[in-house]
Amino acid sequence: MAALQHLKANQMPTASLDGPDEVAKEGVRQPTVWVARLQVNAFRSYRQAGMETNGRPVILTGPNGAGKTNLLEALSFLTPGRGLRGARLSEVDRRVGGDGAEGGETSQPWAVAAEVVVAGERRSLGTGRDPASPRDKRAVKLDGAFASSQQALGEVLSVVWLTPQMDRLFQEGPSERRRFLDRLVFGSDPAHAGRIAKYEQALRERSRLLRWEKGTPDPAWLTVLEETLAEQGVAIAAARCALAERLASACALAGGAFPRASLAVAGDVEAWLTDMPALAVEDRLQEHLRASRSGDAEQGGAAVGPHRSDLRVGHLQRAMPAELCSTGEQKALLIAIVLANSRLIASERGAAPLLLLDEVAAHLDEERRRALYDELLALEGQSWLTGTDPSLFDGIGGNAEFFSVREGRIAPDS
Ligand SMILES: Nc1ncnc2c1ncn2[C@@H]1O[C@H](COP(=O)(O)OP(=O)(O)OP(=O)(O)O)[C@@H](O)[C@H]1O
Ligand SMILES: [Mg+2]
Numbered sequence: 001m002a003a004l005q006h007l008k009a010n011q012m013p014t015a016s017l018d019g020p021d022e023v024a025k026e027g028v029r030q031p032t033v034w035v036a037r038l039q040v041n042a043f044r045s046y047r048q049a050g051m052e053t054n055g056r057p058v059i060l061t062g063p064n065g066a067g068k069t070n071l072l073e074a075l076s077f078l079t080p081g082r083g084l085r086g087a088r089l090s091e092v093d094r095r096v097g098g099d100g101a102e103g104g105e106t107s108q109p110w111a112v113a114a115e116v117v118v119a120g121e122r123r124s125l126g127t128g129r130d131p132a133s134p135r136d137k138r139a140v141k142l143d144g145a146f147a148s149s150q151q152a153l154g155e156v157l158s159v160v161w162l163t164p165q166m167d168r169l170f171q172e173g174p175s176e177r178r179r180f181l182d183r184l185v186f187g188s189d190p191a192h193a194g195r196i197a198k199y200e201q202a203l204r205e206r207s208r209l210l211r212w213e214k215g216t217p218d219p220a221w222l223t224v225l226e227e228t229l230a231e232q233g234v235a236i237a238a239a240r241c242a243l244a245e246r247l248a249s250a251c252a253l254a255g256g257a258f259p260r261a262s263l264a265v266a267g268d269v270e271a272w273l274t275d276m277p278a279l280a281v282e283d284r285l286q287e288h289l290r291a292s293r294s295g296d297a298e299q300g301g302a303a304v305g306p307h308r309s310d311l312r313v314g315h316l317q318r319a320m321p322a323e324l325c326s327t328g329e330q331k332a333l334l335i336a337i338v339l340a341n342s343r344l345i346a347s348e349r350g351a352a353p354l355l356l357l358d359e360v361a362a363h364l365d366e367e368r369r370r371a372l373y374d375e376l377l378a379l380e381g382q383s384w385l386t387g388t389d390p391s392l393f394d395g396i397g398g399n400a401e402f403f404s405v406r407e408g409r410i411a412p413d414s
Contacts, residue, residue: 031055033157033351034382035075036122037115042094042108044070051410053401055117057376058384059393062405068386071405072161072356074112075384077138078125079159079186080150080193084356086179089129089136113141116157118351123156151194158187158345160338161356162331167363170322170330174310181265181311184337185243187345187353192239199232203307206289210297222293229305230286234278236306237269244311250340252316257371258336259329260316267309313337331363335372342379352381361385361392370395 035058039050045067060068069084073092076084083092093106111128126141127150133139140147142156160183169176185192206225209217244263251261272281288304289296296302313322315333322333338355346352355376361369373396376383385400387393390413393400402413 031352031382032119032346032380033117033354035114035116035354035384038071038074039113040071040074041111041113041128042106043074043110043112044092044094046070046408047094049408049410051403051412053382055382057373057382057396057400059390059396059400059402060384060386060405060410061388061390061393061402063388066405067408067410068405069163069358071410072163072358072384072386075114075354075356076159076161077112077127078114078116078153078157078354079183080154081183084161084163084358089138093129118156125153125156127153149194151190151197154186154190154193158183158190158351158353159356160184160187160341160353161358162334162338162360163358166334167327167331169334170313170325174308177311178307178309181240181244184247184341185239187341188243188246188348189239192236195232195235195239198228199236199306202228202232203302203305207296207301210293211300217293223290226286226289229289229302230282233269233285233305234273234282237265237267237281237309238273238278240265240306240309240311241270241273246344247337247340250344251336254336254340254343256375257368258332258339258375259318261322261333261336261340262312262314262316263337264312265309266312267306268304269306270309328363328365331360332368335360339375339379342381346380352379354381355379355383357383357385359386361387362389366395373399 034055035053036055037050037052039048040046041048060071062068073084073087090106092110093108094110095104095106097104109129109131111126113124113126115122115124117123124141124143127138130137130139138150140150140152142152147153166176166180169180182192182196202225206222206229209222209225244265248261248263251263254260269281269285272284276284285305289302292303313333314320315322315325315329318325318329322330325333342352342355360372364372369392377396377399385393390402393402404411404413
């Protein structure tokens with residue numbers, strides 16, 4: 001794919017592998033996972049731009065519309081999935097010269113390339129829209145070689161983000177909460193992305209069969225699909241429950257300025273898993289699906305399965321469900337969860353996730369901002385933060401790298 005080859009040909013000089021030790025203040029932990037170099041091509045507002053970092057937290061500042069969130073989105077494509085905006089891939093191609101609602105013309109497919117350091121090893125990751133694919137599909141390159149699927153990225157790196165859109169995570173329907181939980185699971189269990197892809201494909205195919213072939217769907221094909229749904233569905237539910245439990249323990253251990261969160265996954269399959277072995281739950285789910293074919297045909301989809309589950313979060317000190325907490329408390333709960341997740345994954349996998357925090361500082365009072373910066377400096381995964389006002393980041397001072405973003409250009413602040 002041309003854009004990815006182009007990125008390879010334009011590689012920037014190699015940054016030091018030594019990381020921030022030489023520059024950071026004493027007592028600041030050197031991250032074990034960080035982005036040494038990032039380059040974007042034809043990516044939203046960027047024609048071509050690149051930056052290098054030394055492992056310390058990265059602070060991107062600039063006016064509204066400068067391209068700060070676009071850069072975080074580029075990083076979010078270094079893991080499987082549709083990135084932090086959940087975008088269609090063609091939407092990300094850079095548009096130029098438009099004056100109508102459709103935007104301008106796109107000239108080439110977008111691409112992102114990065115050199116990441118994971119536990120002392122430098123890996124090169126590349127991804128971009130594959131123009132040869134009839135469906136919206138991403139091409140992926142790992143250490144210079146094309147990979148057959150996006151899942152390969154998850155084996156190298158996990159990325160977790162908080163965006164302003166997630167401020168309503170606890171108010172809205174469960175699908176965004178499931179996605180949030182699944183991204184946390186990817187960090188400790190990269191195979192989770194593959195299970196979800198297989199499950200969703202079987203779910204769509206079963207719904208299609210039931211909808212279009214009412215009365216005459218091929219029962220043998222439905223049975224095959226339901227077998228896949230039961231097998232993958234139970235594995236998905238079990239992985240989500242296991243992580244929620246470990247995360248709840250990690251949150252309970254954390255002290256400091258952020259609330260302690262309780263986490264639980266609610267759903268039929270999850271409830272069955274509490275008092276039946278996984279294999280028996282698979283049989284039960286498969287039997288349930290077989291028996292509900294006509295009802296599911298009427299409803300337009302399966303009524304039971306992990307695609308209906310919900311993540312329930314609570315504020316332990318307040319003994320309050322998250323949806324009844326204040327906006328700032330909800331934000332603090334989300335931050336507490338991603339921080340606990342980062343510590344948990346670091347201890348379990350030896351490689352913490354990258355943390356992308358879009359506009360979080362503005363929501364927090366000064367004491368919590370300082371507490372956040374202290375926490376970020378102690379993490380093993382590099383964090384990337386954005387804000388319009390550099391003074392919001394005074395508390396992190398010389399322990400972070402500051403970059404100004406303006407009109408598609410990124411410049412380190414001297
Ligand atoms: N496909 C695209 N092609 C060209 N430009 C795009 C495309 N998609 C988005 N943009 C533009 O990218 C610009 C930067 O967006 P971005 O969300 O990164 O800004 P930001 O710096 O995060 O701003 P804010 O402080 O308001 O959050 C916007 O002006 C947006 O219209
Ligand atoms: Mg933004």
